[in-house]
Every structure is written in structure tokens, then in C-alpha cells.
Amino acid sequence: MKKIRRYNIRNLEDLHATVASLKAEYTMQEEVLFNDTKVYFRQFTLGGLIKKYATPSAFLKMDDKLNLSSSVMSYILPFIMNTTLFRGSGFLTKTLVGLASNKVGKTLDAEHLSAIFNSVKSWFTGSKKKKEKEGADVDYGIPPDSETY
Template identity: 80%
Template sequence: MKKMNRRYNINNLEELHAMVASLKAEHKQKGELLLKDTRVYFHQFTLGGLIKKYASSSALLKIDDKLNISSSLMSMVLPFIMNTTLFKGSGFLTKTLVGLASNKVGKSLDAEHISAIFNSVKSWFTGSKKKKEKEPQYVDYGIPPDSETY
């Protein structure tokens, strides 16, 4: 690390005290900035940061376009879910037909459809968090703009 040599033109004690105070303030400000930057850097490597980076919808869509993971996974999982939940007491023939139909539906689903379904289900439980900000309204006090009291 390169050491900086600063030269100050200090002529009396008051200037010295003022310079010491300004250097202490600068030191404190740089320390807080360094701490903030360090927190941001380490936040990238926490579990939440990694999930935000790699499990976001855009990252999943990029991976899914290449490998088509979501449709192959849904073609295996969807028949299992349908037969174990909705058609639990059904016979062999019904379960086979449901398995074939849900297999075809699962192959047609891609990451965009799955993320849209997930977002719509999530919106049922979370509600809207977006609040409309009220714009400050102009208040007219009856003083004309070219008045001397304006």
C-alpha cells in the first residue's frame, strides 16, 4: 500500500486544531464507507444473496432455455402429484390416463409459465405492497404570482 504524504500550511494552533478535527471527520467517514462496502460485498455470498443471484427468474430462464429442465421435471412430477392428490382412490385405467395427459401438459410448461403461475399464486397470499405515493398538491392562497408579497 502506497503511503500518502500530505503537506499542510498550518500557521497557528487554531488552524492545527481545525485540521485535526477535519482529518478525524474524514477518517470516520472513510471508515463508515469501508464498513458499508464490506457489508455489501459479504452479502453477495450469503444464502439470500446467492438465491437472489442464481434463483431469480431471469437466471432460471437463461438456464432453462438451454437445458429445458422445467418441462422435463414437470412431465415427471405433475403425473405423480395428480395421482397422489386428486385421483387418489381412482382405478388403474384412470390413473394411467391422468398420467399420460399430465405428462403431455408438463412437457408444454416451460420456465416462463411456471414463474407466471408461481407469481400469481404468491400474489394471492402476499397482497399488493405497492402503495401509491400522493403527489403534493399545489395550494393556492389567493396571492397572484406578480404580486409584491409573493
Template identity: 75%
Template sequence: MKKTSRRYNINNLEELHAMVSSLKAEHELKGDLLLNDTKSYFKQFTIGGMIKKYASSSSLLKLDDKLNISSGIMSMVLPFLMNTTLFRGSGFLTKTLVGLASNKVGKTLDAEHLSAIFNAVKSWFSSSTKKTEKTPQYVDYGIPPDSETY
């Protein structure tokens, strides 16, 4: 790092005090800027920053398009889920057929299909819980307010 020296034209004590106070103010300003830059730099490496950067829906869809992770996970999870919940008391042959069928269905599901299914299920629950009452609106029958029938 090259050290540069500044040359100041200071003639009396008042100019010296003014220069010292301006240099202190400049030092404080640069220190604050450096601190803010450091905080923002380290913030991007926190868990929250990583989640915001890499776990957003657009980045997950891009990653899933490349690696097809969601269909691989669903092809393993869906047969297990079906056999442990819906077909719990079934025999070996039924569980095998359900496992093969749900494995094929799981391979066809990707992130877009899963998000569409999630949004559809979410809309069922959100629409049933939120019922807003509609206020009756004013109906204009075309009768002027200064008419005799009003």
C-alpha cells in the first residue's frame, strides 16, 4: 500500500484547528461507510441472506430445471407416503403395485406442478376461512333527486 502525504497550506492556529476538525469529520465518515459496507458484505453470508439468495422460488425453479430434484424426491417419497397412510393394511402385492404407480407419477411431477398443487390446496383453505360480507351497493334507478317521485 502506497502511503501518500498531503500538503496543506496552513498559516495560523485557526486554520490548523479547522483542518484538524475537518480531517476528524472525514475520518468518522469514512469509518461509518466502511462499517456499513462490512455489515452489508457479511449480511449476505448469514443464513437469512443465503436463504434469500438461493432459496427463492425463481432460483429453486432454475435449479430444479437443471437437476430435476423435485421429481427424484417425489418418486421416493410418494410411494412411501401412499403405503404408510392410505394402503397401510394392504398386502404385499397391493403395496408393490401402488409403489410402482406412485413412483411413475412422482417422476412426472416437477417444481412447477408441485407449486401449482400447493397453491390450489392453499386456496381451498384460505377461501373457506376468509368469508367477507359484501356491502350492498347503491343502485341508481335513474330517478333524479329533485323529481316529485323522490
């Protein structure tokens, strides 16, 4: 049901004042509605979606809800295994490798993938640091010719 407004208009001046106040109210509501519409449509632009969903924390939250990385890995891992490591294998071997890597891919999530990446990265970057540390003497600040040495 529509609410009917009652105006107390007794003369022409009251009528003009009421019309002016209604026009002002109309323009204010129009501006508010227009601004709200702009804000609403701005959140669905490409830039708004990128700002909202392309951050690393948003990806991890989305991955926790949807388990997106494990779904992708369950399809990519069998393909990679069969095209690289088991290229010349027979049909039965490729099928078994595909099933096994599919199961392994489903258990992987973003945290497991980052841990695997960090461990593989440490294999290549960790060897230089260990060689440098082995040859260096430890300096405790005591001169070698002192009596406490």
C-alpha cells in the first residue's frame, strides 16, 4: 500500500513552498540513487574485480573454500607425469601413473605447493651458503696473542 501524504496548504505561498521542498527532496533522492548505482556498477568492473580477488590473501581464502589448487593439480599432475617421465611407457603404466598422480594431486593444496617449492628452491640456493660457512673461522673477539687464548 502506498502512503498518502497530507499537506496543509491554505494559500498560494504555501503551495509554492511545498512544491519547492518536494523538488529539493526529489533532486536529493536522485543524486543519492545515482551515486549508489555508480558505486554498485563500479564493483563489477574489471578493475574492481581484480582489486577484490587478485590479492594473495584472497587467493588463499578462495583456495581454502574451493580447494582450487588441488583440483587443478589433480588434472595437471597426471598430464605432466605421462608426457615427461613416462613418455615411452605403455598404456597400462600410463593409466596407473595417471590414477596415482590424480590421487596425489587431490591432496595437494596451496600450502603444500608452497612448501614443496621452497624445499626445491633450497636445494639450489642452499649449497653456496654451506660452503662459505664451513671455511670461515668463528671470531669471538679475543685476539690470538692474548693470555686467555
